[in-house]
Amino acid sequence: MYENLNSMQREAVFQTEGPVLILAGAGSGKTRVLTHRTAYLIEEKGVNPYNIMAITFTNKAAGEMRERIDEQVGYGAESIWVSTFHSTCVRILRRHIDRLGFDNNFTIYDSDDQKTLMKDICKRLEIDTKIYKEKTFLNAISSAKDELLDPITFALQATGDYTKQKQATVYREYQDALKRNNALDFDDLIFKTVELLKTDGEVLDYYQERFRYIMVDEYQDTNTAQFELIRLLASKYKNLCVVGDDDQSIYKFRGANIYNILNFEKHFPEARVIKLEQNYRSTQTILDAANGVIKNNQGRKEKALWTENPQGEKIDFQQFETAYEEADYIARDIQKKVQSGDYTYKDCAVLYRTNAQSRLLEERFVVSNIPYKIVGGVNFYARKEIKDLLCYLKTIDNARDDLAVRRIINVPKRGIGATTLARVQEYANQEDISFYNALRAADEITTLGKAAAKIRPFVLFIQTMRSKVEYLSVQELLEEVIEQTGYVKELEAEDTEESKARMENIDELISKTAAYQEKCEEEGTPATLSGFLEEVALIADIDSLDENQDYVVLMTLHSAKGLEFPQVYLSGMEDGLFPSYMSIVSDDSVAELEEERRLAYVGITRAKQLLTITCAKQRMIRGETQYSKVSRFVREIPRELLTGAVRQEKVKKMPQQETYMQAKKTFSAKPFAMPKLGKDLPKAGSVEELGYGEGDRVKHIKFGEGTVKGIVSGGRDFEVTVDFDKVGTKKMFASFAKLKKI
């Protein structure tokens, strides 16, 4: 079992005791090392799986590690604690945060909620948000928490600096408000856990005993608070194994402290350092390119990545006149590769520096009928309709979250306006009760007058729902909220493309509640409303990537970290875009350019077989045409590795706006969701092959019987509109629907 590891990997696996730093270059098989190490601990060292913890940054990474550990470890794998920093902390806090004066059923605020709360506070403190931006405050608070500065310490450090003093005041107010709402923001999850472990010896002892062997993935991305958390937990047994690559540290803006990895041996003098330098992922050419770029950075740990893989193809470098041509080239190139039969869509990934770049690519992909998935941008759970419904559930779950209540009290419209809200709030402050409790006492608020009558049904509704929490499933609760509020009915009445998309999202949310139920039953854990809300709060977009589906993935370089693809396109490689203009003109431009360079390194090393680098001479940014030179990072790649050179393409016809909109409409909310591989993919073929036509009566497995109203060819599949007798008109893809003529 350990024979197919190389000597360094084996060393990392066998070094189980004491602090270990594994410097794992890109593609050097670190996940393999971690999983083998876990197996070794259990099977050879007799360690109880219950005493092992593995921490990652994303749910996806945690899920993958879980899967591979399960494969590797057979018995007892399920009691190993594998999870992200954030969910680890939530699990700890749910049990013990009452010791810090919070309720154990606290809610978690996302960035949207934070902003709303901050606006509130600025208003209350009469801060002119034209001069002092909410966002700046939130950033300051976030960095403070990353550095474990509480409001008092922060204030002490602010003496003599007016802006900082102001931030200190806001910080204190912000924390007070969170506590009143029984809520924590993302950063608090870590901060409060550290606080808990530091102040409560009993809890600390419990978790130190439990986590005798700790492993941390992507260690270069940890911030000070996360480091402290790990340090506290590991300080008793000192069996701490961290894996990382300083060359892939790209989250400085999020507080990641690169010195956690650079100074690991200082923090743990007895630490063993093991370097994994053999790359199993990429061709020699790709590796040479990556090394050519990263060697321009100073102050990195000395590493020499090498591979036994073949030289491989040269890097395809293309410069275009415009960003349209660039997008067009990428789309055609992918189509060409797929049609040749050598690759599938899911072998390809397009990476870019900023999310805004995805639009042009998306347009081109829609026109070319290429199935794709965009990772990032607006998170599913940040969409308005989803947040609204979740806030209903949150209100039912935790009455102290004022924010959630205020969001939904007039959605859908109940004729409760700003004035009424202000009066209720005033009463709440006066009586020192929560906003919701003030609503419950609406009849006592003399200033309300007739408005009290509008509040009563809302309160009654929430109270009734609360009494049902015990015996209804999450799905049933959600469906009842939708039914009782008429939320979907209102969208139905709107009958626009947008409202349809929203309804689809709501359906998606319902299936997520069902999936949650299923998951809990599988794991044998109780499915609760709080549990669902919590899971939902900690989901990132990248977690939804599904390797089994055949689509091209589009995402930012940041999101791509930890992933690999046979075919990688690095688009928009222009000075000013990547490296970003901000990093070039910054006061600290040397450091910021190094961070950008690491990002380039991450991008290049995602590729297994072929790397394509593209850029455009002109592109629209923020409604303005920008003219840019080829990125300096491209020039750092040894010339002989590149083909294509600077190329002059004739301007291709721009996509007709109408064609695009039409195409996009056909596939509205969920473009090109594809059936799982393995099942036979129905070919587009002809309409006849469907076995039914317009006007025919058909049967659907879930919706029952109905009449076919229309069939539209979507290129690779047909979109069929059916008017069902029971559930009304639905649009669906023929390959999914499996409609039967009757």
Added chain:
DNA sequence: AAGACCGAGCTTTTT
């Protein structure tokens, strides 16, 4: 209280 209209700011990256 609800809807229409207009201007500001944004785009570097996110658990």
Added chain:
DNA sequence: GCTCGGTCTT
């Protein structure tokens, strides 16, 4: 170029 938020009107 687009989105969000604020203000004005009914």
